[in-house]
Amino acid sequence: MYELAYSRPASLADALALLAEDEGAQAISGGQTLMPVLRARLAMPSRLVDLLKLPELAGIRAVDGGIEIGAATTHADVAASGEVRAVLPALADLAGGIGDPAIRHRGTIGGSIANNDPAACYPSALLALGASITTSQRILAAEDFFTGMFSTALEPGEIVTAVRFPACQRARYIKFRNPASRFALVGAFAAQLPSGTRIAITGGGHGVFRWREAEAHLDSGGTIDAITEDMLDLAHFTGDLHGSAEYRHHIAAVIVRRALTALA
Amino acid sequence: MTAMTAPMGKFGQSVKRVEDSRLITGNGRYVDDLVLPGQTHAAFVRSAYAHARIGAIDVSAAAAMPGVVKILTGQDLVDGGLFALPSGWGLTSIDGTPARVGVHHALAVDTVRFVGEPVALVIAETRGQARDAADSVFVEYEELPAVVDMVAALGPDAPQLHPDIPENRAFTWDIGNAEEADAAFARATRRVSIELRNNRLVPNAMEPRAINAEWRAYDGSMTIHLTHQNPIGMRVLFMMLLGLESENHLRVVSPDVGGGFGSKAPAYAEELAVAFAARAVGRPVKWTAERTESFLTDAHGRDHVTRAELAMDDHGRFLGLKVHTLANLGGYISTSNALVVSYMYATMLCGQYAIPAVHAVVEGVYTNTCPVDAYRGAGRPEAAYVIERLAHLAAREIGVDQAEIRRRNFVRAFPHQTPLVYCYDSGDYEGCLDAALRLADYQGFEQRRAEARARGKLRGIGLSAYVEACGIGPSKLLASLGGGGNMWESCEIRVQPAGSVEVLTGAHNHGQGHQTVYAQIISERFGIPMDRITVVQGDTDRIQAGTGTYGSRASVGLSAAVKSCEKIIEKGRQIVGYMLGIDPGAVDFADGIYTSAATNQTVAFTEMVHAAHAATQFPTDQLEPGLVATSFFDPPNFTYPAGVHVCEVEIDPETGVTEVVAFNAADDFGNVANPLIVEGQVHGGLTQGIAQALWENAVYDPDSAQLMTASYMDYGMPRADSLPEFGLAFWPSPTPVNPLGMKGCGEAGAIGSPPAVINAVCDALGIAHVDMPASPEKIWRLCQERQEAL
Numbered sequence A: 001m002y003e004l005a006y007s008r009p010a011s012l013a014d015a016l017a018l019l020a021e022d023e024g025a026q027a028i029s030g031g032q033t034l035m036p037v038l039r040a041r042l043a044m045p046s047r048l049v050d051l052l053k054l055p056e057l058a059g060i061r062a063v064d065g066g067i068e069i070g071a072a073t074t075h076a077d078v079a080a081s082g083e084v085r086a087v088l089p090a091l092a093d094l095a096g097g098i099g100d101p102a103i104r105h106r107g108t109i110g111g112s113i114a115n116n117d118p119a120a121c122y123p124s125a126l127l128a129l130g131a132s133i134t135t136s137q138r139i140l141a142a143e144d145f146f147t148g149m150f151s152t153a154l155e156p157g158e159i160v161t162a163v164r165f166p167a168c169q170r171a172r173y174i175k176f177r178n179p180a181s182r183f184a185l186v187g188a189f190a191a192q193l194p195s196g197t198r199i200a201i202t203g204g205g206h207g208v209f210r211w212r213e214a215e216a217h218l219d220s221g222g223t224i225d226a227i228t229e230d231m232l233d234l235a236h237f238t239g240d241l242h243g244s245a246e247y248r249h250h251i252a253a254v255i256v257r258r259a260l261t262a263l264a
Numbered sequence B: 001m002t003a004m005t006a007p008m009g010k011f012g013q014s015v016k017r018v019e020d021s022r023l024i025t026g027n028g029r030y031v032d033d034l035v036l037p038g039q040t041h042a043a044f045v046r047s048a049y050a051h052a053r054i055g056a057i058d059v060s061a062a063a064a065m066p067g068v069v070k071i072l073t074g075q076d077l078v079d080g081g082l083f084a085l086p087s088g089w090g091l092t093s094i095d096g097t098p099a100r101v102g103v104h105h106a107l108a109v110d111t112v113r114f115v116g117e118p119v120a121l122v123i124a125e126t127r128g129q130a131r132d133a134a135d136s137v138f139v140e141y142e143e144l145p146a147v148v149d150m151v152a153a154l155g156p157d158a159p160q161l162h163p164d165i166p167e168n169r170a171f172t173w174d175i176g177n178a179e180e181a182d183a184a185f186a187r188a189t190r191r192v193s194i195e196l197r198n199n200r201l202v203p204n205a206m207e208p209r210a211i212n213a214e215w216r217a218y219d220g221s222m223t224i225h226l227t228h229q230n231p232i233g234m235r236v237l238f239m240m241l242l243g244l245e246s247e248n249h250l251r252v253v254s255p256d257v258g259g260g261f262g263s264k265a266p267a268y269a270e271e272l273a274v275a276f277a278a279r280a281v282g283r284p285v286k287w288t289a290e291r292t293e294s295f296l297t298d299a300h301g302r303d304h305v306t307r308a309e310l311a312m313d314d315h316g317r318f319l320g321l322k323v324h325t326l327a328n329l330g331g332y333i334s335t336s337n338a339l340v341v342s343y344m345y346a347t348m349l350c351g352q353y354a355i356p357a358v359h360a361v362v363e364g365v366y367t368n369t370c371p372v373d374a375y376r377g378a379g380r381p382e383a384a385y386v387i388e389r390l391a392h393l394a395a396r397e398i399g400v401d402q403a404e405i406r407r408r409n410f411v412r413a414f415p416h417q418t419p420l421v422y423c424y425d426s427g428d429y430e431g432c433l434d435a436a437l438r439l440a441d442y443q444g445f446e447q448r449r450a451e452a453r454a455r456g457k458l459r460g461i462g463l464s465a466y467v468e469a470c471g472i473g474p475s476k477l478l479a480s481l482g483g484g485g486n487m488w489e490s491c492e493i494r495v496q497p498a499g500s501v502e503v504l505t506g507a508h509n510h511g512q513g514h515q516t517v518y519a520q521i522i523s524e525r526f527g528i529p530m531d532r533i534t535v536v537q538g539d540t541d542r543i544q545a546g547t548g549t550y551g552s553r554a555s556v557g558l559s560a561a562v563k564s565c566e567k568i569i570e571k572g573r574q575i576v577g578y579m580l581g582i583d584p585g586a587v588d589f590a591d592g593i594y595t596s597a598a599t600n601q602t603v604a605f606t607e608m609v610h611a612a613h614a615a616t617q618f619p620t621d622q623l624e625p626g627l628v629a630t631s632f633f634d635p636p637n638f639t640y641p642a643g644v645h646v647c648e649v650e651i652d653p654e655t656g657v658t659e660v661v662a663f664n665a666a667d668d669f670g671n672v673a674n675p676l677i678v679e680g681q682v683h684g685g686l687t688q689g690i691a692q693a694l695w696e697n698a699v700y701d702p703d704s705a706q707l708m709t710a711s712y713m714d715y716g717m718p719r720a721d722s723l724p725e726f727g728l729a730f731w732p733s734p735t736p737v738n739p740l741g742m743k744g745c746g747e748a749g750a751i752g753s754p755p756a757v758i759n760a761v762c763d764a765l766g767i768a769h770v771d772m773p774a775s776p777e778k779i780w781r782l783c784q785e786r787q788e789a790l
């Protein structure tokens, strides 16, 4: 790690000011992505602005027709939350399957989505459920928020403050784990919403995306068994040591079928 | 607090490890915990290239940075008289020439040969300053083509790593008898053959490598605090390499060591460079590897490519075996690797079977990868994998059950002289097989397979009957094979006036539970509570002689302890003779009490101890006061632990994921001193072996020779939740080669399990072979082929 300054602002306004006045400053939340990067000297921020204890980013609240989760809420808190489990059990399960207990007690939903790792779990839930993201500046739909691998619509210095999900009992996340990292080699989030079936896939390599062909197939009365990788563009997938593009492509279809079967 | 009767030790009892509470409450003391007055810190400048010519090294910017004390390059070390790292084992090729050992400088001179090889060393006031300055050392590299694959490395177009070593071939060594093997093959009516890869592994000790070296200019002596499995061995080696005057000019201390698995047994470039640096700057220098450095430079394990063929008669009786192995050495020959790939590997190729004619060839090949050395099992897992995969294929070929093919070929009489140097001391292979089959409910397997099929899963069962060699010795035999070190162990027992006992051993405990087991054995012999016994280890100022811990050799050190106990008890007999005024020959000793049957008098062990120190009750001109005994035990032979592992897997054909659903092992470790500790050792070994078969794999990019699996994001470590509950049984045939009848257990799990897992996978899929690790994608593709074939 390189030497750097560290601040723990007391309010969102202070945090925004600290980020605005120093171009080299970077926000840190749970640090479960950023700390390994700093440790390996792959980034060199001049200052870390710690968001973890900001009151504006805290808490889990029932809101009209759904639930709002503060950006600094840890994965462990989401997994253990009775409120989340009551309205959106699949999300509690997803959070409970991220990394290991140490990661889950530090890592946060805001950090996860701001980072938008192409193998992260949360982005698939946000996209499939049509969640909205509240930032220090605006409210964004998940569709508009995730813009590609490791990239989001966030402007420099913009802070995610909360994520709002609709209630949904009929949703399921299946993570096919990378045997080494236990990130998603491929992950699929399937949800039955009033507007129809929504399927989002993570782990493909280019970032989270919706499998619209399978959604359309189901919404027009097609069967789960008829969903195969032939309906899925192979170009969404890249390969690495742990699985070729072809393999990930195949696994995506398998776990989508399994998630949908579990819902049916 | 109420007084408690401290527990007495007993051989064979599951005593809880007494060292654990200290370690798990954070009271361990590791090398990195030590801060010395005037402490400085080291950071290495490492090559990002796998193969390159080193040009100019510009240290000027780095030298001007804050806190920098000194910067050293490879040339500085050579100019300072530092010797290159040696190969600790002399191997002779078939043509009679000695192995070609590429010169291995502690810091590369002229050429780098693997990614991460150290090129320069920065010493600074803080660790961060050293790191910062290391980033500012500019090294000019002229990149050379790199080679990772051994077949390619031997080929005509391969880049040559060492100037005087053509074809990158260090040696072509053989063992056994080629003509006899050919004759057996000519006679044979049935054969099976296999080509396999034994995948490269990264050892991953929890505590990374670390050193803190201090130089005393006033008398030219040095103390090295080193996380190591063999501090005494390192003292001699470092003394010679650094050119120190004598053993008394070097003290090596290995305090608590957080795991080794063999990877803390070699002499390493970094540690040697840091020791040199301490002398150069005249202040203590500390270095602790970061995890990435561990991945890149801790000696890796395994990495063989093997072709093997087994000749049989129509009944599946094994007649002959031919094996050809390419052993990847990495860029240099690490300390023990020439031994590991030869006498620790090829000698074990017969496994548990009476195979009359065998010939094995091992070619040692240099590639642009991290040097390889001993890793849990060290050669023996590679051998077990070859013969146990062949046994599996033999059963298929002959059309008999996996267990039956083994029964037909087991060695049944002991001692058994193999055609490969070693002589198996004792065993009951069939009894052990039956014990394992009972444990695994082998009979019920087909029902479980059918039940799994109904759930859409492919279930398979695999057997592995391994034998290995532990407690290496005697020294003379090893020397005759090319060894460069003693193979005995020493033990000094000091009984203090108030009755507590200090045990000094050259063996080094880094997870094996020595504190507990030495105490158990000595407590039982002296009849004193275990908590009176303290094991002292790991400091050459206190323990002068020994061999360290590797190759499951606890039995050797414990045997030395038993000898010292006997000497103490015997001296006590003489003292008691004087005390009671009777002939020492008439004094009995049992349960901590000396008795005279004739006079009905008794003297407790502790009373005898007081008397020994008081020296008032016997003539000191005839019997020396004090109570200290030192013994050396040079084992007359290796011990040969053996066992049968039975693995059951379920494969999801849709995803290719393999789950180990049951794993049972019956092992012959000889007498078991502490079943709890032994089970822990087996659990750990099985975990590492199963992980090799399914997840662990060190992968270098074939072109750039970059290590692709240099972190836990990409290197698949085992997790407890990926493993089944293990079923274990002991089936002991005590060994005659040491007084305790113990054989050793530390590596067995890692030796027997990989072939059991792969045999189970092959059984599930009905295929001949799949290379490790049996990753989901590989298995999925095999399932696809299988589907198409149906």
Ligand SMILES: Cc1cc2nc3c(=O)[nH]c(=O)nc-3n(C[C@H](O)[C@H](O)[C@H](O)COP(=O)(O)OP(=O)(O)OC[C@H]3O[C@@H](n4cnc5c(N)ncnc54)[C@H](O)[C@@H]3O)c2cc1C
Pocket (backbone or CB within 6 Å): A026, A027, A028, A029, A030, A031, A032, A033, A034, A035, A036, A051, A071, A072, A097, A098, A099, A100, A103, A106, A107, A108, A109, A110, A111, A112, A113, A114, A115, A117, A119, A120, A121, A122, A154, A158, A159, A160, A161, A181, A182, A183, A184
């Ligand atoms: C071993 C391991 C295993 C893991 N396994 C999984 C897994 O299975 N699935 C999974 O999804 N993830 C996994 N993760 C990642 C984990 O979930 C991280 O916690 C998460 O990705 C980042 O959250 P954080 O709070 O730690 O963010 P940090 O590391 O603190 O920050 C990450 C990035 O987001 C920015 N940032 C943080 N908070 C905000 C905010 N509120 N507004 C704007 N920008 C912000 C930071 O500036 C930084 O660039 C794993 C991580 C590790 C180390």
